[in-house]
Amino acid sequence: MTSNPFAALERKRMFEARETLREHPELRAEVDAHLSLPSRAIERPRPAEDGAGLLRDLRSFVQRYVVLSHAQATALALWILHTHVISSFDVTPYLNINSAEKQCGKTRLLEVLKITVANPWMTGRVTAAVLVRKVDAEHPTLLLDESDAAFNGEKEYAEALRGILNTGYLGDGKASLCVGQGAQITFKDFSTFCPKAIAGIGKLPDTVEDRSIPIRLRRAAPGEVVARFRRRNVESEVAPLRERIEKWSSMVVDSLAQARPLLPDCLSDRQQDVVEPLLAIADAAGGEWPKESQAALLEIFGAAQGDESVGVRLLADIRAVLGGDEENPRRERISSADLAEALGKIETSPWGEWSKGKPLTPAKLARLLSRFGITPTVKRIAGSPNQRGYERTDFEDAWTRYLPRIGLQNVTASQANVYGPSSDFSKYHAETDVTAQKCEIANTDGRCDVVTLLTPIRGTEEGKEGTLEGEL
Structure with missing residues (x-):
């Protein structure tokens, strides 16, 4: 041929x-x-990995498969990187992924996290002993689904799980288990420190929520469309992204251990602990991320303020009743009966239907306030002797300690970005449609622009009355 x-x-x-x-x-x-x-x-x-570009791509990847706000996706991108550099920190913020109903994307978000975080372990109900031993041996990123079933089930198991989660937030957190048999039985401490994302319907125990970044999901509206999550395709798609994550993490893991990011003073001490690792990562990434990250986290925590404990809500409402502004004159003392009546008139709080549809009584008000060391005393009020009531000064210490410190003045000046090149932040403001607010930074005399949507600690949720009454 x-x-x-x-x-x-x-x-x-x-x-x-x-x-x-x-x-x-x-x-x-x-x-x-x-x-x-x-x-x-x-x-x-290859040039050094661009941290800001990596975070942008991570955020876009997560949003491709889950309906999220810009702020939520920003926090999730930072948290994913945190799992790869957790050895740099002695605190790990949990993710509290929750929704009011089923089919809001909680499990899908855990699946997206599973293919991006370091050493993932996705599980549902697991015994406390297995959980402790696996965390101690492998230090995985725990992705715990259906947490509502775990915490609302067997009480002994729920308490054990809560104890593990409470201690696993700190680098030296440990849980003790019995080991050995018979006469050889003894106790051994196991490390419980690892990144954890916890998904479920409703609330987590307060002590766990306190250690978490709240990611509240909603069911997708008709116009909100996300890509179908086909594992085989997605895993090949994410492979280059994972390579970039590993490369960037290896470049910054040592320097992150020495990082001390500026912390928003309008967050509580625990919230500052929670956001510090993520803000350190944002600073290391540079570009627009220091500003965007702080804005996103403040927006997330601001939206969660409505879920404050009943005690904190009560303190905030009493402060409103006692006044001190143009619309509500300042009052130095008030009787128990008048205070309970005034609280019951606040339509956005539960006091009007506090006890089986009936208003809060002076006796139950005193019981709620007793946890703060506040008790009514007999005094002369408005010319009437021998009335039980409260002085304004009775509440001032509790207001200082428990109510959020929120700056309310608008500002236009911006803090210089000392961690990377300057960038135009106006696009982010336009995308998120939020208002710049002033927020003091801890341990500095400067100010920074942050985006806050902090709401008053008010507002009732459907079905809340029983939960609040149960806290008594």
């Missing part, structure tokens, strides 16, 4: 062209492919 002379000529020309492409290895590799020749892997020097 005679060979095709045109094919032979073409092959000869390709060999000649190949010799002229020594300075262009990519093109030479294409020629080698046509010639069926083995081609060397092209080793190209």
Whole structure:
């Protein structure tokens, strides 16, 4: 059989062209492919991984499969990187992924996290002993689904799980288990420290919520469409992203251990602990991320203020009743009966239907306030002697300690970004449609622009009355 002379000529020309492409290895590799020749892997020097670009791509990846706000996706991108550099920190913020109903994307979000976080372990109900031993041995990123079933089930198991989660927030957190048999039985401490994302319907125990970044999901509206999550396709899609995560993490893990980011003073001490690792990562990434991250976290925690404990809500409402502004004159003392009546008139709080549909009574008010060391005393009020009531000064210490410190003045000045090149932040403001507010930074005399949507500690949720009454 005679060979095709045109094919032979073409092959000869390709060999000649190949010799002229020594300075262009990519093109030479294409020629080698046509010639069926083995081609060397092209080793190209890569620039240092762009942390800001990596976070942007991570945020976009998560939003592709789950309906999230911009702020939530920002926090999740930071948290994913946190799982890869957790050795740099002695605190790990939990993710509290919750929703009011089923089919809001909680499990899907855990699946997305599973293919991006470090050493994932996705599980549902698991015995306390298995949980402790696995965390101690492998230090995984725990992705715990259906937490509502765990905490609302067997009381002994729920308490054990809560204890593990409470201690696992700190780098030296430990849980003790019995080991051995018979006369050889003894106790051993196991490490409980690892990143944890906890998904479920409703509330977590207060002590666990206090250690968490709240990610409240809602069911997708008709116009909110996300991509279908096909594991085989997604895993191949995320592979290059994981390589970038690992590369960037290896570059910054040592320096992050020394990082001391500026913390918003309008957050509580525990909230500052929770956000510090994420803000350190944002600072290391540079670009727009220091500002965007602080804004996102403040928005998230501000939206969660409505879920404060009943005691904190009560303190806030009493402060409103006692006044001190143009609309509500300042009052120095008030009788128990008048205070209970005034609280019951606040439509956005539960006091009007506090006890089985009936208003809060002076006796139950005193019981609620007793946890803060506040008790009514007999005094002369409004010319009437021998009335039980309260002085304004009775509440001032509790207000200082428990009510959030929120700056309310608008500002236009911005703090300089000392961690990376300056960037235009106006696009983010336009996308998120939020208002810049002033927020003091701890341990500094400066100010920074942050985005806050902090709401008053008011508002009742459907079905809340029974829960609040149960706290008594």
